[in-house]
Amino acid sequence: MPELRKDPISGRWVIISIERGKRPSDFSMRISQKTGGFCAFCAGNEHTTPPEIMAFRPDKNKPNSPGWTLRVVSNKFPALNIEGNLGRVGEGIFDKMNGVGAHEVIIESPDHNHTLATMPLKSVEDTLWAFYQRIKDLKQDSRVKYVLVFKNEGDDAGASLEHTHSQLIALPIIPNLVQEEIDLAKQYYDYKERCLLCDIIRQETASGTRVVTENENFIVLSPFAPRSPFETLIVPKAHESSFSPDSSFDLLAQILQKTLKQIDKVLDLPPYNLMIHTSPFRIEHNDYYHWHIEILPKLTKIAGFEWGSGFYINPTPPESAAKFMREAEI
Amino acid sequence: MPELRKDPISGRWVIISIERGKRPSDFSMRISQKTGGFCAFCAGNEHTTPPEIMAFRPDKNKPNSPGWTLRVVSNKFPALNIEGNLGRVGEGIFDKMNGVGAHEVIIESPDHNHTLATMPLKSVEDTLWAFYQRIKDLKQDSRVKYVLVFKNEGDDAGASLEHTHSQLIALPIIPNLVQEEIDLAKQYYDYKERCLLCDIIRQETASGTRVVTENENFIVLSPFAPRSPFETLIVPKAHESSFSPDSSFDLLAQILQKTLKQIDKVLDLPPYNLMIHTSPFRIEHNDYYHWHIEILPKLTKIAGFEWGSGFYINPTPPESAAKFMREAEI
Numbered sequence: 145m146p147e148l149r150k151d152p153i154s155g156r157w158v159i160i161s162i163e164r165g166k167r168p169s170d171f172s173m174r175i176s177q178k179t180g181g182f183c184a185f186c187a188g189n190e191h192t193t194p195p196e197i198m199a200f201r202p203d204k205n206k207p208n209s210p211g212w213t214l215r216v217v218s219n220k221f222p223a224l225n226i227e228g229n230l231g232r233v234g235e236g237i238f239d240k241m242n243g244v245g246a247h248e249v250i251i252e253s254p255d256h257n258h259t260l261a262t263m264p265l266k267s268v269e270d271t272l273w274a275f276y277q278r279i280k281d282l283k284q285d286s287r288v289k290y291v292l293v294f295k296n297e298g299d300d301a302g303a304s305l306e307h308t309h310s311q312l313i314a315l316p317i318i319p320n321l322v323q324e325e326i327d328l329a330k331q332y333y334d335y336k337e338r339c340l341l342c343d344i345i346r347q348e349t350a351s352g353t354r355v356v357t358e359n360e361n362f363i364v365l366s367p368f369a370p371r372s373p374f375e376t377l378i379v380p381k382a383h384e385s386s387f388s389p390d391s392s393f394d395l396l397a398q399i400l401q402k403t404l405k406q407i408d409k410v411l412d413l414p415p416y417n418l419m420i421h422t423s424p425f426r427i428e429h430n431d432y433y434h435w436h437i438e439i440l441p442k443l444t445k446i447a448g449f450e451w452g453s454g455f456y457i458n459p460t461p462p463e464s465a466a467k468f469m470r471e472a473e474i
Numbered sequence: 475m476p477e478l479r480k481d482p483i484s485g486r487w488v489i490i491s492i493e494r495g496k497r498p499s500d501f502s503m504r505i506s507q508k509t510g511g512f513c514a515f516c517a518g519n520e521h522t523t524p525p526e527i528m529a530f531r532p533d534k535n536k537p538n539s540p541g542w543t544l545r546v547v548s549n550k551f552p553a554l555n556i557e558g559n560l561g562r563v564g565e566g567i568f569d570k571m572n573g574v575g576a577h578e579v580i581i582e583s584p585d586h587n588h589t590l591a592t593m594p595l596k597s598v599e600d601t602l603w604a605f606y607q608r609i610k611d612l613k614q615d616s617r618v619k620y621v622l623v624f625k626n627e628g629d630d631a632g633a634s635l636e637h638t639h640s641q642l643i644a645l646p647i648i649p650n651l652v653q654e655e656i657d658l659a660k661q662y663y664d665y666k667e668r669c670l671l672c673d674i675i676r677q678e679t680a681s682g683t684r685v686v687t688e689n690e691n692f693i694v695l696s697p698f699a700p701r702s703p704f705e706t707l708i709v710p711k712a713h714e715s716s717f718s719p720d721s722s723f724d725l726l727a728q729i730l731q732k733t734l735k736q737i738d739k740v741l742d743l744p745p746y747n748l749m750i751h752t753s754p755f756r757i758e759h760n761d762y763y764h765w766h767i768e769i770l771p772k773l774t775k776i777a778g779f780e781w782g783s784g785f786y787i788n789p790t791p792p793e794s795a796a797k798f799m800r801e802a803e804i
């Protein structure tokens with residue numbers, strides 16, 4: 145019998161097709177392989193990107209020259225523009241505003257062939273620091289209500305360039321999915337006077353079946369109702385409402401890299417998306433929303449049923465996914 | 475300047491990247507071509523599918539034999555099972571229930587090479603009648619709260635078999651996306667005492683820029699804030715809360731086929747998803763929710779930004795899409 149499960153964080157229902165119980169090798173995965181060719185993100189090609197917004201330069205070379213270990217630049221084809229006013233207006237029954245915001249690219253390493261799973265641990269930690277510093281800077285802009293940090297790895301996950309990079313989009317409104325998670329977390333807190341994700345961590349730690357790994361400050365879980373096979377959450381163990389170095393970025397870098405190595409091992413370098421969900425600026429510190437990282441390997445197709453219902457069909461129970469990941473030899 | 479637009483039906487925000495303003499030929503589309511080979515849905519292979527639930531047999535041949543013009547069978551790998559009780563239970567903090575429901579396939583034609591765009595108009599109309607009859611039948615089952623009818627055309631849109639077919643999934647709960655649309659429609663109605671979609675039809679008819687086509691009873695629109703390029707809505711002009719033959723299935727078949735021909739012409743046979751959004755059974759007749767068909771050509775990839783925010787980035791303004799479709803010579 146398939147099982148319907150409700151994800152308490154998003155309120156989404158998911159169909160777990162236990163009978164089909166796909167093993168990792170059953171997915172027709174397209175490996176995220178690097179093919180090379182000219183690359184604007186490689187060291188030496190700094191002049192081909194928009195000017196850098198920040199960079200880590202151990203030898204203090206001048207901006208937009210080689211010698212960096214990490215660079216942040218504007219997206220060459222930004223989804224939103226940094227200049228201009230919001231200009232919220234109606235168009236009869238419809239609502240619109242100008243596309244004001246920021247769209248930046250974090251080039252995580254000068255080495256074309258690295259990935260977050262293979263680069264030196266220090267570079268993963270630097271990437272987290274870059275996210276943090278850019279969010280802090282963008283917070284100064286009163287038009288910005290939310291910054292979404294995300295990563296697309298592999299063509300099938302939407303990456304248009306193969307050189308390892310993450311992105312952020314600063315938005316003039318709080319995105320729906322984040323607002324829905326916040327509303328549910330608030331509702332739970334109002335009723336229980338406890339944080340939902342803190343409660344989930346307690347229950348998952350006690351049962352253990354969906355725990356992938358943990359370290360001193362972070363735990364990695366296969367969520368109870370994952371949208372797709374091998375969806376994975378990285379969560380700080382202590383309550384923290386916003387993405388910050390409070391739980392220590394070296395411990396986060398360590399567990400993030402370990403998790404990605406496990407995913408690469410079990411699924412043979414799958415394309416994936418990674419997203420950071422954190423509190424919006426205006427409720428940066430609160431007792432009910434718990435920030436986390438979502439990793440979504442791209443193994444299944446979104447079809448009419450998902451588009452029409454918001455429901456997902458997942459052929460791999462999270463208990464199996466967690467087990468495969470725990471047992472991966474990395 | 476890009477534009478942020480809010481879809482009043484779903485409450486979703488969309489970024490319209492007007493600068494990029496992609497033309498149809500800019501999309502790297504993968505054509506939904508038929509490759510042939512053994513097909514369980516072809517006439518003569520009836521014994522290779524689960525037994526038929528209903529069929530249109532003009533010559534009254536016996537079930538599961540050739541001679542049909544349309545067949546409905548259970549999905550061989552159903553996402554939900556028809557037998558069993560719901561058994562809603564908690565698992566600590568989590569909620570789950572048995573995957574009870576139905577998953578059926580509507581084989582729209584015995585001809586392997588037909589599509590909804592190319593088959594005889596009568597077959598399109600029969601397909602609509604089959605949807606209606608199956609929904610009516612499933613409504614008798616008190617465990618079923620909603621029936622989602624959808625179609626995946628082409629491999630990239632999630633179709634695993636190329637022979638023309640639609641599907642339906644009968645669900646024991648109302649899916650999130652439908653519930654959200656209903657809540658918004660209800661909210662609008664409570665404030666305005668008018669149906670939201672009726673108001674949209676009035677405004678779109680007056681402006682004309684997003685109208686693709688219309689006939690006596692139906693209008694085809696590029697929505698104000700489409701999730702992806704060339705998203706298209708087919709809406710009955712008069713208020714109707716549930717999918718029914720009241721507006722006449724021959725007029726619906728005619729406009730549906732015309733719309734699909736336009737999409738095929740402009741986008742060169744793109745993969746697409748089609749979904750019917752109708753009122754749940756328990757509010758089958760109401761004044762605020764207006765049933766409609768959504769058609770979503772699969773031209774862009776869902777990446778980290780969309781997964782993390784619920785926002786969509788659309789490079790084609792709906793005004794351009796509507797114009798391209800209006801001008802398509804079909």
